Amino acid sequence: MKITVETNSGVFDFECGATDKLLYAGLTRGLTLPYECATGTCGTCRGRIMQGSAHIDWDQAPGFAELKRDKGDVLMCQARPSSNCVVRVPARVVARPECDTLPQHRTAYIDVLRKLTRDVIHFELALSHPMSFEAGQFVVLEAPEVKGARAYSMVNFGREVDRLVFVIKQKTGGAFSDWLFRNDVAGRTVNVFGPLGRATFHPEEGKNILCIAGGSGIAGMLSIIERAAREGYFRDHTGHVFFGVRTLEDGFYLSELCDYAAQAEGRLEVTLALSHEQAPAAVHPKFPHIRLMDGLVADAAQQAMSGRYDNMVGFVAGPPIMVDGALRILIREARLPPQFVRYDKFT
């Protein structure tokens, strides 16, 4: 079906199949349609259907809260066209040229599953065809057996990679994570759409790196730190990682983070912030390059970083309330310009 989007910066046409979503079809064609979560929660991808009609996948999506549905407003990440459509999108949109990082649909099978803590799983997907993506990007996953789509950041990055690495936390009532945790799902097929997200790391910016992550939000940070470490970035720049978990037992990927910190010879500081128990010591009993702090991760970062925000880019990922707190600190305390603050909110 033919979709016409009328934007603040021009009119664009693209094809969208009945099984595809307006947002995904547009992004696949290189259009910079607005989005953040791409899975129905944030409301950023709103558009108004002026002509035609669309089927809405997740009718109760939280992102609809601010939309005027009686006037034809839709979340483009939830809308599958049932006819040709004209959609108004109140944003500046441009057409990116063809490149190897444009998002696409792929299939993949679950290849490796490894429990890291009581409620965190590391898993890997073997892709049907390779994907190129930046450190810090995410994809949307859908399993045929599970209703709805979920967004996950990759722990890895690279060009033409045939394997995506993820870490996910089990959530009460989280259908996808329950499916991964409860069933023997190795070998099962999932649909993958991506890469997505602009919370990416660009070494050429020459900035010191500050990462603030809650729980599985550490995934994208690991890819950023790995990229920086591989390029010897910490010879000339500093890095600061603040990783928030509830208790010491809930920490994961600590051995990797500890190794990166050791290699950086003091220019990469890694701090584990414990929100639900008091830190037993100033450094982790098993990982001597990981410092421990008490409290919420954004507060820990604020306390430890005061006066040390010189020439910095900030990355933030985690639950929305944690991200909102950290963004306030990066703007108000760190005084980072908004273009050097990059974030992902997971719900």
Next chain:
Amino acid sequence: MTWKRVCKVTDVPENTLKKFTVDDVTLVIANYGGGFRAIPPLCPHMEEPLEESGVIANCALTCTKHLWSWDLNSLDMLGETERPLRCYEVKLENGDILAFIDKEHVYEFEDEDDLADDDFFSKA
């Protein structure tokens, strides 16, 4: 005359935002160090309440929800911000902040008026 007294200069410390209602018009006073701005209470992006979501640093107002940002001195849009900030004219008199309120500034968040508006596509 439609100059209305909003508050005292000392009611809004430097680098803070505070919401006031004057004759049924709600507005936010922003103290950016170099002066004051009087603006509508919602972010023009996605209707976030700026008194809560807004942060002022380096003379810039940033809505911390999605990082839209404006220079409060020049009113330039910063970064990826796509809509200008509307302002009521402000003056200071005897320690008071006055705003020129002839009509309420309201952003059109995709309602009928906005879509009928000829400049819907020219705000880039």
